[in-house]
Amino acid sequence: MIRHHPADTTLVAYAAGTLAPLHGRVVAVHLTQCAACRAVMAVGEELGGAVLDTMAPVALGADALAHTLARLDLAAPESAQETTAMTLEALTRGGRWRRVGPGVRLMKLVPRDATGTRLDLVRVSPGTALPRHDHRGAEMTCLLKGAFADKLGEYHMGDLEEGDVGLDHEPRALDGEECICIIATTGYLRAHGLFTRMLQPLFGI
Ligand SMILES: [Zn+2]
Incomplete structure (x- = not known):
């Protein structure tokens, strides 16, 4: 039975893609084995989606897309395939x-x-x-x-x-x-x- 989990702030950072990528790889290994943390992540994603739904749309700056793409480049999320491949x-x-x-x-x-x-x-x-x-x-x-x-x-x-x-x-x-x-x-x-x-x-x- 798993007793030691990432801090909530670590899971949030992982979900947001702001955790250092290699620290994220270790969290991903834990997630493959921990149903409790996977459930927390799923709730967080639902909440995030619900919050986005209630927000009024705002006009984006001209460089918003470039900024977003640059961030994606910095912290590319693990693909599902990569995550499940993280067995010993x-x-x-x-x-x-x-x-x-x-x-x-x-x-x-x-x-x-x-x-x-x-x-x-x-x-x-x-x-x-x-x-x-x-x-x-x-x-x-x-x-x-x-x-x-x-x-x-x-x-x-x-x-x-x-x-x-x-x-x-x-x-x-x-x-x-x-x-x-x-x-x-x-x-x-x-x-x-x-x-x-x-x-x-x-x-x-
Ligand atoms: Zn856990």
């Missing part, structure tokens, strides 16, 4: 796991974009902790397999964790099953401890 099997097809530390492997999905965000899969052996680190940007994580715990809670398949700037944590995969997450990371992580700092150039995160 589809995401890992053709990719390569790289060992980045004891019990930790990384598969790069999308390199850093214009917002300074990158998208990766991280695969952690049972019982292994990631080195403690803190964040200089937002982080969005969704569980594709297994479970992990940090000071914010315990996360299982389908759960979504939103980490804000300043989050300082040491996520640990629970015993029994390897843990695979899809993670959108904005900005660079700040590592604690020499071992982690040595790894950082390899991590590139």
Whole structure:
């Protein structure tokens, strides 16, 4: 059962296309597994349509179409096909796991974009902790397999964790099953401890 969902403000931003696109990809993975959030999205879309119906038409500026097209270009909505293809099997097809530390492997999905965000899969052996680190940007994580715990809670398949700037944590995969997450990371992580700092150039995160 899914216990951790995106904040309402995150869902609204996702629906409006204003969420950073790679963070949106992680929300999309959660939505494929979470009927509750899909229902919230459906209500939001209905409400949005109802509000639009009650609004008096206004004359558009000469550049309105160009502005709208430019925005669509910036935050193209995921197609239904793309969203349903975001299973673990589809995401890992053709990719390569790289060992980045004891019990930790990384598969790069999308390199850093214009917002300074990158998208990766991280695969952690049972019982292994990631080195403690803190964040200089937002982080969005969704569980594709297994479970992990940090000071914010315990996360299982389908759960979504939103980490804000300043989050300082040491996520640990629970015993029994390897843990695979899809993670959108904005900005660079700040590592604690020499071992982690040595790894950082390899991590590139
Ligand atoms: Zn949800």
